[in-house]
Amino acid sequence: MGDMIRVEGVVKDYDARTRALDGVSLTIREGEWTAIMGPSGSGKTTLLNIMSCLDSPTEGRVVLAGTIVTGLAEKELTRFRCQNIGLIFQMYHLVPYLTALENVMLAQYYSGTVDEAQARRVLDEVGLGHRTGHVPAHLSGGEQQRVCIARALINAPRIIMADEPTGNLDAANGRRVLELIRKLKEDGHTVVMVTHSQNVAALADRVIELVDGKVVSDAASPGRTGAPAAAGAVSIS
Ligand code: ADP
Secondary structure, X not given: OOEEEEEEEEEEEEEOOEEEEEEEXXXXXXXXXXXXXXXXXXXXXXXXXXXXXXXXXXXXXXEEOOEEOOOOOHHHHHHHHHHHEEEEEOOOOOOOOOOHHHHHHHHHHHHOOOOHHHHHHHHHHOOOOOOOOOOHHHOOHHHHHHHHHXXXXXXXXXXXXXXXXXXXXXXXXXXXXXXXXXXXXXXOOEEEEEOOOHHHHOOOOEEEEEEOOEEEEEEEOHHHHOOOOOHHHOOOO
């Protein structure tokens, strides 16, 4: 398996006094599940946004699946992201007046192919086959999060980026989302997630810790060094 994500000497300055990332370099291999941890303000979301092509670095570059994405024009970047990256971000709200099915189909539309049967299949996979006609306001938080996951998976992206995927969820829905992410990893997707939870990070293969915009540790997850952790058996807080 080759390198899927390469971050090379990335610096991110938001303004003259805010250096959010201070020379981050890391390589993530295809099929790896990586957790990014660190205190609030350490640069986790900034790093995820830069790896997701949502933001660009001030210095350094990002290479995804062999493509140097830093410096690509906006249109090419959007196309690359749609085809290669699934985003499970809380800020990515669902469109309130569209049903679950239509929200998923909208993601298909943006990437060029609309296929209702496939959209239904993906909603089925996340356990929402019976909720396809509901608008977000008529779905629970956990169900909305699963629609977001379905939307992220619709184009079978090679890379999945998740920002606090269990953040606003109760324990049962959190476990369900983690179980879905574990299946994605098993299917060969490369998964990067930001989490504040040691228990969630223990499910990953590897944990990278940031402090003040720098990588301070990068090691096999504690969950990988002992008995394999099962998403269903873990507390998510
Ligand atoms: P984390 O996700 O670890 O909490 P962030 O990546 O959100 O950290 O933030 C890293 C630093 O960059 C913080 O000091 C934060 O205040 C700052 N920051 C984040 N986003 C912006 C922004 N859009 N404009 C200015 N400063 C920002």
